[in-house]
Amino acid sequence: MTDLAQDIVGAPKAPTALRPHQRVGWLAWTALVLSLVLLSPLAAVVAAAFxxxxxxxxxxxxxxxxxxxxxxxxxxxxxxxxxxxxxxxxxxxxxxxxxxxxxxxxxxxxxxxxxxxxxxxxxxxxxxxxxxxxxxxxxxxxxxxxxxxxxxxxxxxxxxxxxxxxxxxxxxxxxxxxxxxxxxxxxxxxxxxxxxxxxxxxxxxxxxxxxxxxxxxxxxxxxxxxxxxxxxxxxxxxxxxxxxxxxxxxxxxxxxxxxxxxxxxxxxxxxxxxxxxxxxxxxxxxxxxxxxxxxxxxxxxxxxxxxxxxxxxxxxxxxxxxxxxxxLSWLNAHALFGERYIRLIMNSFTLAGAGALATIAIGVVLAYAARSRPGVTTTAANRLVSLGYALPGSIIAVGLLIPLTTFDNALDGWMRSTFGISTGLLLTGTIAALVFAYMVRFMAVALNTLEASLGKITPSIDAAARTLGAGPGRTLVRVHLPLISGGVLTAALIVFVDILKELPATLIMRPFNFxxxxxxxxxxxxxxxxxxxxxxxxxxxxxxxxxxxxxxxxxxxxxxxxxxx
Structure with missing residues (x-):
């Protein structure tokens, strides 16, 4: 299989041929924490079900x-x-x-x-x-x-x-x-x-x-x-x-x-x-x-x-x-670029763009952590994140709305009793919450594509960067990102279109009148x-x-x- 087709859909990949480090660094722990955060909607569903x-x-x-x-x-x-x-x-x-x-x-x-x-x-x-x-x-x-x-x-x-x-x-x-x-x-x-x-x-x-x-x-x-x-x-x-x-x-x-x-x-x-x-x-x-x-x-x-x-x-x-x-569109004279549809297109592109950027940013961290710190921690983090693709948007939406509404209601009740002020719903029904749902749903798509692109970079490049005194962050920004720019753009484009087509999570979690x-x-x-x-x-x-x-x-x-x- 080609790397692109194989990794986009989650097929098995050969492990990155980098020498494992003896200790788990901050990058690996960051990847694990991010993966657990992205799995929080599923945990909320399990807790609420009982x-x-x-x-x-x-x-x-x-x-x-x-x-x-x-x-x-x-x-x-x-x-x-x-x-x-x-x-x-x-x-x-x-x-x-x-x-x-x-x-x-x-x-x-x-x-x-x-x-x-x-x-x-x-x-x-x-x-x-x-x-x-x-x-x-x-x-x-x-x-x-x-x-x-x-x-x-x-x-x-x-x-x-x-x-x-x-x-x-x-x-x-x-x-x-x-x-x-x-x-x-x-x-x-x-x-x-x-x-x-x-x-x-x-x-x-x-x-x-x-x-x-x-x-x-x-x-x-x-x-x-x-x-x-x-x-x-x-x-x-x-x-x-x-x-x-x-x-x-x-x-x-x-x-x-x-x-x-x-x-x-x-x-x-x-x-x-x-x-x-x-x-x-x-x-x-x-x-x-x-x-x-x-x-x-x-x-x-x-x-x-x-x-x-x-x-x-x-x-x-x-x-x-x-x-x-x-x-149908022609017979009913619906203008493709009328004012109403321009607003709809802008809303759709705003959500898809924000979701794609956030997903790619986190995906780059997770993929690079697996490359620079290969081991049980980073492997577990990336495999846990990949579970999100198997979760329907409706499940992710329910898993997010339950803790968000609980938090918003508790905060509103406390503010009312303490200061006489109603905060309303601060997190529930916001674009930020919806973007997070997109990240959970489509992280696996971005991550697998990014891992495929990083896998094509020879380990000697990483070794050369280390000998020149570059740390993981500088190596990622100055060396790897320019080399995998094509893969990053491909992953962003695929996630963008997936979000554009997504219906259940958007229907349940979208902001009012959006x-x-x-x-x-x-x-x-x-x-x-x-x-x-x-x-x-x-x-x-x-x-x-x-x-x-x-x-x-x-x-x-x-x-x-x-x-x-």
Whole structure:
């Protein structure tokens, strides 16, 4: 795998080849303290889950909790199958086969990554619902009435699963393709000389070697599925995430919300443990990258079938939703850069920019601590921080709101009784609290990218800096940061776009009357104003294209001869 693709998504990395220090320095302890602070929301959820609630949990357990569990399991199973088949199949085709349009399709298959699931859910709802263009055309052509035919219901669990598959299969595609590109050409050539066909080579040789990478991709897709709120809420599918939001805001029971959040954490941990158990001690095969991989030249119907198989996910996951949203925005004359949307864009970019800067700043400290002071302390700190990526935004929001509201209420009560002054909510519902939630959620993305960049710097550079009398801080500022500026910018860009698309934490924790593009799209879609929701949704997709294209280019360069037409 390429360093960029491998480390962004949390795949195993080789340890930095620096000589371990005998003592744990201040930098290592700083990293450990920062990691514990970033894990405080999870600790707050665990503590609150054992508190005394309003009896909501007992009511949920006998009414909707079985539905939450059933829907969550069904979504996990459907998304697992869908992203595995789509991601692995397309990755194998564009890596090992030659067919018309391959060069265009190999990077186009990453485009759905730019679209959040809730955005394409809005597009397909307008497109496929009863008054939408598809069913309207069907009734006009056939002359059928509303009750004369059956049409699949888009607002269903099956519809939600389809949305997740369309936008999350790139996780598997990116990792599977990187793994296929790095596999030994000798192994594949031996299989071919033994008379094995392309299907046998795929199932018996390539797929087993790429299985660790594929498992990581599937687990990431599942964690994103569990973290989603906008799609399942729009489609009316009751899951743990919607239950957390309902328990907190509709029922006013933070203990029940924490108990649901803790249950969801348990599901996430099961997925992570299953992925680790499946991977075992196997690492990613790195093969001989200087050898060109053998290609299967497809001809006739098989070639065009491969083209169609790779084009279909792009059309359904990116092109068609973009056309639908563009049509809605055009027909309803919504100015993309009107005063209202300029304010929304500024709010979104302010949060994303502040979150990205804060996340990168802390990430640089953590990554550099692991490099300059390798050992148990720094390793534990970075692994603890990486758990944040497995936590849905709703859990992080609950974990932050519980201690923040407790502190604000206690301070307000003390100020009232002592000085007769009400302080109100000083921390709850502030941009600072929301930025901290973003740091917890996306630190792993930044940290892994930064560690990959630092890993490319030879240890001799650190030794030379030490012999010249430079301490860790000066070495970082004067030597390492200039050398890893590209990796820092890449990490910042990815975190920026992730924050721009994030919905659950932003919806729960945003300051009063401080809306973003994601919040605006969700609100309008919730009010069935799908045409108006198209404009902020298009902006989110457009901004998300930048890191997607960058990532695809990096993977294409990972092996000589890859990306041919």
């Amino acid at each position: 508190g005394e609630g309003h009896g909501t949990w007992a009511h949920l357990a006998t009414t909707v909790l079985p539905t939450y569990v059933e829907n969550t399991i069904l979504l996990v199973v459907a998304v697992t199958i869908g992203v595995f088949v789509t991601g692995t199949g397309t990755a194998w085709l564009v890596t090992m086969c030659r067919f018309p349009g391959k060069r265009l399709l190999e990077w186009g298959l990453v485009l759905p990554f730019a679209a959040p699931a809730y955005v394409i859910a809005y597009a397909y709802t307008d497109f496929l619902q009863h008054p939408g263009p598809v069913q309207t055309w069907l009734r006009a052509v056939t002359g059928w009435g509303p009750n004369d035919y059956w049409f699949p219901e888009i607002r269903s669990l099956e519809g939600a699963a389809a949305m997740f598959i369309l936008v999350l299969y790139p996780y598997v595609y990116l990792l599977a393709r990187s793994a296929f590109l790095q596999q030994s050409s000798c192994t594949l050539e031996v299989a071919r000389t033994l008379g094995r066909g392309s299907w046998t080579c795929f199932f018996k040789v390539a797929l087993p070697m790429a299985r660790p990478a594929i498992a990581v991709g599937v687990s990431l897709a599942l964690m994103e599925t569990l973290a989603d709120f906008g799609t399942v809420a729009h489609f009316g599918v009751q899951t743990f995430t919607t239950g957390i939001y309902r328990a907190w805001f509709s029922m006013g029971d933070r203990v029940a919300a924490a108990q649901l959040a803790l249950s969801l954490v348990g599901v996430v941990l099961i997925i992570l443990l299953a992925e680790r158990w499946q991977r075992g001690g196997r690492a990613f095969d790195t093969g001989r990258r200087f050898d060109a991989l053998p290609e299967y030249r497809l001809k006739g119907a098989r070639a065009w079938l491969a083209t169609a198989a790779c084009a279909l996910p792009i059309l359904l996951g990116f092109v068609l939703p973009l056309i639908i949203l563009g049509r 809306d973003t593009l994601a919040i605006q799209a969700y609100r309008l879609a919730s009010d069935e104003r799908l045409a108006e929701a198209s404009t902020p949704s298009m902006v989110i997709m457009a901004v998300g294209l930048i890191p997607v294209i960058l990532l695809s280019r990096q993977i294409t360069k990972s092996r000589p001869g890859a990306g041919g037409s």
